[in-house]
Amino acid sequence: MSIPGLGQIAPQAPTSTQRTITLRPFGEWRFSIPHQHSTFSSNSSAAGVTVRLVSGTAERDGTELAPNSVYTFLPGTKSKLFTDQGCTLEINNTGGYPLEDRVVEYPSPEQSPMLQYINFHFGLQDFERAAAVTAQQQQQHGSIRYQQMKAQPKPGPRVLMCGPRGSGKTSLVKTLAALATRMGSQPLVANLNPTDGLLSLPGTLGAAVFGTLMDIEDPEGGFGVTNTPISGPSAVPVKNPMTFYFGREKVEDDAEMWKQMTERLAGLVSRKFERNRDVRVAGLLVDTPPLEEGWWRGRRGWRVNYVVVLGSAELQRAMGTRLAGEKTSYGEPIAVLGLDKSDGAVEIEKGWRQKSTETAIKEYFFGGIKARLSPFTQSASFDELVVFKAPDEPYEGAPVLERVEPTPEMAHWTLAVMIASVTDSPQTIRFSSILGFIVIADVDVERRRVKFLSPVSGRLGNHPLIWGRWPEPYLNLLA
Ligand SMILES: Nc1ncnc2c1ncn2[C@@H]1O[C@H](COP(=O)(O)OP(=O)(O)OP(=O)(O)O)[C@@H](O)[C@H]1O
Missing domain, CATH: 2.40.30.330 (Pre-mRNA cleavage complex subunit Clp1, C-terminal domain)
Known part of the structure; x- marks a missing residue:
């Protein structure tokens, strides 16, 4: 159970632009840097708020910060840095950005939803290891049975992430993808929420293999448009997404088209699994739009064997009832798991979203602060x-x-x-x-x-x- 507000230390008015904070294990530094308004003018050349990991360990949605490196978080970033072992961070806001931040600590790791997320990650890794062993056996035995299995080899874990608006679905998908890549895996990540866009502009639906580091400084935490090849040189390796153009903001704006597109995307994902053994073994993480239980009509094509429901016991019960006794085409049962929502995950308000969309379009054509494009x-x-x-x-x-x-x-x-x-x-x-x-x-x-x-x-x-x-x-x- 998440404990709203527990252990929160109220934001301190910074007396200087630089300060140091210390987090206990499983603590979080939550921060939000509003998009720049035309009336705001920074009093320095700083592009954003910088953070340096002085000691301990820290990560943003599963991707670790390197010790002593300086990371710049840009206006339009709303996120958190989490530590499993405790850490000291140096925060510098020389630009005077209207940063809102707070330290959140829990009396014990069990009270942080992050512990559930990390345990789920280890569960997925076990499943992946089992899939890798089967793949190995299939390769070694050129039997008829192998030939049959080869026609439709069982992939690693396939997870469908659902939950109400702002429950932290995308953040958890990012975290699980980043933790998997840290273990050397290459999972496929799919986004079915047209409002977001994965490695592409909002209005799209897509999937990509995540086998490399994610960009910690990207306002979208590594899912943003600057992580694609079209956007020029990048500090971290770029990913090649398979992307469809939905061209609408919400599923409801053309539910039939959305259903057909997501089915086709599921088909592309299956083909990727057939062609790439490593990706197949690593499995799939599917991020979904914030819709209620009744919407998930196209799930069969994705062959998911885990449905994670974030922060809604009601939705979890409904999904559990609906999927009870159902099996994937590989004959597996579908597990419906309820995980706590972090009280740091919030609904993004319309104005913020609109600015983020504008920024994505601008960055697609003109690049970000790291690489300007012409x-x-x-x-x-x-x-x-x-x-x-x-x-x-x-x-x-x-x-x-x-x-x-x-x-x-x-x-x-x-x-x-x-x-x-x-x-x-x-x-x-x-x-x-x-x-x-x-x-x-x-x-x-x-x-x-x-x-x-x-x-x-x-x-x-x-x-x-x-x-x-x-x-x-x-x-x-x-x-
Ligand atoms: N623990 C946290 N602390 C601070 N911010 C967080 C935390 N978890 C998530 N957020 C932020 O909350 C916002 C909403 O989270 P996220 O996008 O993961 O939710 P979602 O369920 O995918 O949203 P939507 O329903 O709109 O698709 C994001 O800006 C995210 O970075």
Whole structure:
């Protein structure tokens, strides 16, 4: 059980910009650095709040801080640093950012939800080890039985993370992925929440193999868009996601399309498992949107054998009843586990989310503080571009996409560039993976020309574009 407020030490008004804090084992330093408002001006060149691990151990969502390295947390970061052994941190806010922070300590590790999360991680590792042994045996025995098993070898643990809004689903998925990679595993992580976007812009659904370190300084804790190859050089190895373009904010905005896309993503994940033994053995972590019990219609395709419900006994009971007696296609039962929600996990309010979405789009084209990018302004005639639009209000039997001519309303929208051919059917284009994004700068109807910003210099060639319904154009990137 989580104990709200227990052991919390009220935020101290810093008397100087630098201070040192000490955390007992299983303590957390929770912090929030609001997005920058145009009225805020930092009084120094500091890009954000810096933290140095002076002694002990500390991690952000499972990824360890190196001793004595200085990490910069940027505006728009809301997170925590956790320590299992205790630590001393030096915090420096020379920029005068409106940092909100607090130290949270528990009387004993048993009272911290982190202990449950870590124990669950060890349970998954046991399952993974068993899957690795089976894979080894299969390789050694060229028997007919092996040939049969090889056709559908059983992967490592497959976890579906669900729970109410702001219950800490994404943070726990990140933590489990990071802890697994620390043990040398390469799990697949899938995101089915279009509001977030995994290693891509919000509005997308995707999956990626996590076999390398996550970026501690990324506001999204390693799931952000700067961790992809398109975003240029990176301090930590980049990941290659498989991404679909949903183009809407919430599942409810087009539930049928979401269901079809997640089923296809599950298909891609299965194929990845077939092709890559290490990934298969490491298993899968699926992050889901904050929906209630009734939504999970497409679960069979994911073949999950653990359903984790964070912070809702009611949802846990409902899922338990629904899945009782069900088996995966590998013949395994599906375990429904309830884990405590951390009282540090909070619902992100709309304004904050909108700023985070803007930041992701800006970073996609212009890079972050670590690597600046120079996008290319290009111009194309109406005849050179093939643009499809997702219907405004999807209805049963509605076309998945409609071909449209560029219009001035398209200005400042971000369009997805699809890995498909302009001659493919709308259905094929809709369910293709994303190559990247462009942002429309200007549409000149008289001259029939479109000016747009692209992260790469080449022409769009044969790639069709999709104009989604979200994220809306909040800002003029070319201003
Ligand atoms: N222990 C904690 N201390 C401080 N902040 C935390 C803690 N756990 C999670 N958070 C923060 O709370 C916010 C919500 O957490 P998270 O995104 O993991 O929840 P979620 O259930 O995935 O949300 P959603 O339902 O919106 O998808 C995030 O900013 C996250 O970094």
